[in-house]
Amino acid sequence: METSFPQFEQTSELGKVEIAPEVIEVIAGLAASEIEGVAFMSGGFVGGIAERLGRKNLAKGVKVELGETQTVIDVSIVVEFGVRIPDVATAVQENVNSAIQNMTGLDVIEVNVHVVSVHVKQGEEGK
Template identity: 60%
Template structure:
């Protein structure tokens, strides 16, 4: 990190001005890419859970980003569907997130860490989620 405002992750000058991308944008891109992978039941969040209870849905739920001027590291906290092979799902998440963030922001993704926080499975008429910490 370069010590600038934590919300501003990338600023690039052009001939006619500058382009600024916030860390929230990177987190949203990563969260959406991860949630599209089959076997991912959802994202596991901390503060985002509080926001959802207040009626605000956070697309960056379960995502933590650390960004420098040209590189980023991403941590994803996911819940997987029961019955999937977790290493395969995690690997697909890593690849999809890396590709989406690099293509959309121009940042180099140096690592994507996947933290499996729980298993989701349907149970007799209602859905249940088991978290392991």
């Protein structure tokens, strides 16, 4: 039985282009990871299992709600200790928004950033 997932579709005189939500998740995950101060993405239990099995999960920590021409993105990140969290979150929002709009043409309504933890580098505990 084949299940159909919502995806972004664009039709032109040459044919149809479909973009799966997983593609948008990867774009958002990579864009968020590029920001200085983001230690890593937080993917929860399922993402952790995939990584332990040797698969790199580029969509880790990203949830996409996809409409016909618009999308809402939720990104869960772990920040480095010492960074200004509002600045990092704003930079993540801007980079994710820009990457998705540039690569897919989708209108991004919201990029919600969830800071779930702070990463302390080894040797910085107790400073």
